[in-house]
Amino acid sequence: MCAKRTGAAGACRRPAAPRALGAALAVAAAGVLLAGCADEDSGVADGATKSSAAASRAPKTPSSPSAPASPSAPASPSGGLTEDQAERKALVPRAKVSYERALTAAIAAVPAAEPVSAELKGTPGGGAAWETEVATADGTAHAVRVDAVTGKADPPRAEPDQDAEDKRELAGRLGRSTVTAQQAVRTATGGQRGTVSSVELGGFGNGTLSWAVDIVTQDNWTKTTYDIGATDGKILRKHVDRD
Structure with a gap:
């Protein structure tokens, strides 16, 4: 009876193994998917960070309003004569x-x-x-x-x-x-x-x-x-x- 119960119990536990394995596989797959998403997200974030860093390191070209205006002589009303x-x-x-x-x-x-x-x-x-x-x-x-x-x-x-x-x-x-x-x-x-x-x-x-x-x-x-x-x-x- 014990052996049977043990066997029965073992028999009862056998279907659980596939379910546990399936769950484990599902968890592993989910982990892979999450890792892939994380990698993708990380790639975007890294790319954005690198682009932002590159932009911050790039020499800035001053806009024309902030550039100092070069002095210019007033136009002569007499065709270039003093x-x-x-x-x-x-x-x-x-x-x-x-x-x-x-x-x-x-x-x-x-x-x-x-x-x-x-x-x-x-x-x-x-x-x-x-x-x-x-x-x-x-x-x-x-x-x-x-x-x-x-x-x-x-x-x-x-x-x-x-x-x-x-x-x-x-x-x-x-x-x-x-x-x-x-x-x-x-x-x-x-x-x-x-x-x-x-x-x-x-x-x-x-x-x-x-x-x-x-x-x-x-x-x-x-x-x-x-x-x-x-x-x-x-x-x-x-x-x-x-x-």
Whole structure:
């Protein structure tokens, strides 16, 4: 009976083995599936992590708003010319009277005077005039404005700020100068084509007496200044003003 019961019990337990094995296999299969899912999930997570890490390590390109703006020069309203060049371009063609004619008109307005300077300048209303200075033998200076279109000279005006020392100094310059304004201009224009916009007797460097001659080149409207020795007629200096 015991053996039978044991056998019976054993017989009763035999069907359980397949069920236990099936359950074990199901659990194992589920484990494999879960492991596969975990592997897949892990792969996605690892890939996302790697992509995120790679993105964090990649050099960042600054966006255009945060990049510093490079300074740029303001646009020129005169086709690339500087302000000074544009002024020369507007002024020089207005003059129909040369510096020489202007000085001749000024000397005619102040008898027995000698030329000291002449400079072309603009006038209100878009005109042009030569602001000239001539002086008598005693060094008394007179300012004479000459219309750069008609050549007509205004009445001369004695320089109000001159004192006795100023007059002696100017008289000394005129007395020492052996080179005329016209000769100085010829020397300057011999090496530079253009229009004379200014000529002035004065001192150069260490006190050497000289004529400063400004010449405007009309192809680019730059100004070149020549310093010409007033006693020997030699070129002391040449300076190009590109402004």
